[in-house]
Amino acid sequence: MRIGHLAAVGAAAAALTLASALPASAGAPATAAGPLKADKVKVVVFEQPMFKGKRTTLTHSVRNLPALGLDGIGSAKNSGKRTVTFYQRTNYAGAHFSLKPG
Numbered sequence: 001m002r003i004g005h006l007a008a009v010g011a012a013a014a015a016l017t018l019a020s021a022l023p024a025s026a027g028a029p030a031t032a033a034g035p036l037k038a039d040k041v042k043v044v045v046f047e048q049p050m051f052k053g054k055r056t057t058l059t060h061s062v063r064n065l066p067a068l069g070l071d072g073i074g075s076a077k078n079s080g081k082r083t084v085t086f087y088q089r090t091n092y093a094g095a096h097f098s099l100k101p102g
Helices: 004-009
Strands: 015-019 043-048 052-058 075-078 083-089 093-099
Touching: 075 083
Parallel strands: none
Antiparallel strands: 015 083, 043 052, 043 075, 083 093
């Protein structure tokens, strides 16, 4: 899944929620039913499109991706068993999209 298309709408992923379902409403972040288990949650984000450049593996929700040194995300792979949701701004705010497992 290429995330570079977000640049067309002026967005950059700045937060990530790892959850079992999509948010109930657009204004609320997705939450998992129960604690997240590392063996079921795994998303690898790359700074460049086509899975190139610096990569980081995440196994938990992150309110502020730039604080982890991720200034931008060009592509991502969801190899976990839960849907991941990327948000335009920190603290799960702004436009968002979800990436299903696989």
